[in-house]
Amino acid sequence: MLIILHLSFMIGAALCLIIGVAMAMFWRSKNYWLKAHKTFNTTGFIMLIFGASMAVASVVTGGGEHFAGLHQQIGLAALIFSCFTVFLGYYSFNAGNKKAVMTAHRWLGRLSLACILFALILGLIMIGII
Ligand code: HEM
Numbered sequence: 001m002l003i004i005l006h007l008s009f010m011i012g013a014a015l016c017l018i019i020g021v022a023m024a025m026f027w028r029s030k031n032y033w034l035k036a037h038k039t040f041n042t043t044g045f046i047m048l049i050f051g052a053s054m055a056v057a058s059v060v061t062g063g064g065e066h067f068a069g070l071h072q073q074i075g076l077a078a079l080i081f082s083c084f085t086v087f088l089g090y091y092s093f094n095a096g097n098k099k100a101v102m103t104a105h106r107w108l109g110r111l112s113l114a115c116i117l118f119a120l121i122l123g124l125i126m127i128g129i130i
């Protein structure tokens, strides 16, 4: 049950983040891109936190070891990168060195999404869906 919740939250998170990042990459001409980017990515990030909690709970109740395989480790990296990315996203509005913060946000954001998609594929392989 916990793993079904984990899978569902993570698929939801990945969809939100794909849409949010696509907004920043391809819909910049629309004046609502930043609002949409912020909303989709903040929602995706919250789903990521819920999904990760379900995975940790699943390992605790199953009595296994935490972060034991490649999926678990890439998933943890995705979570950490996303925390920094979201922080830098909000911080970029007030930062003195706006340009550097935005560049860091852009690259960390791309890295986060790559890790999330990699973890998703590994997770689906783990349960034999692909
Ligand atoms: C955005 C994508 C995903 C991320 C970031 C992610 C992250 C994680 C993390 C951090 C753990 C480790 C928990 C721990 O060791 O305490 C984990 C465990 C696990 N994940 Fe994912 N996950 C993702 C998608 C998926 C998907 C789609 C599946 C497919 C069902 C899946 C299946 C599993 C399984 C089976 C475990 C091990 C749980 C256990 O041993 O009880 N994950 N995941």
Ligand code: HEM
Residues within 6 Å of the ligand: 017, 021, 024, 025, 034, 037, 038, 041, 042, 045, 082, 085, 086, 089, 090, 092, 102, 103, 105, 106, 107, 108, 109, 110, 112, 113
């Ligand atoms: C995990 C969540 C997030 C991810 C993965 C992410 C990812 C990205 C990426 C990849 C870009 C650059 C797109 C490109 O031009 O190639 C970008 C741009 C941007 N994002 Fe995010 N973002 C996230 C959350 C946020 C949040 C919460 C905010 C604001 C509160 C935000 C504000 C911005 C801004 C202002 C830019 C433009 C930066 C620039 O022009 O250099 N992002 N984001």
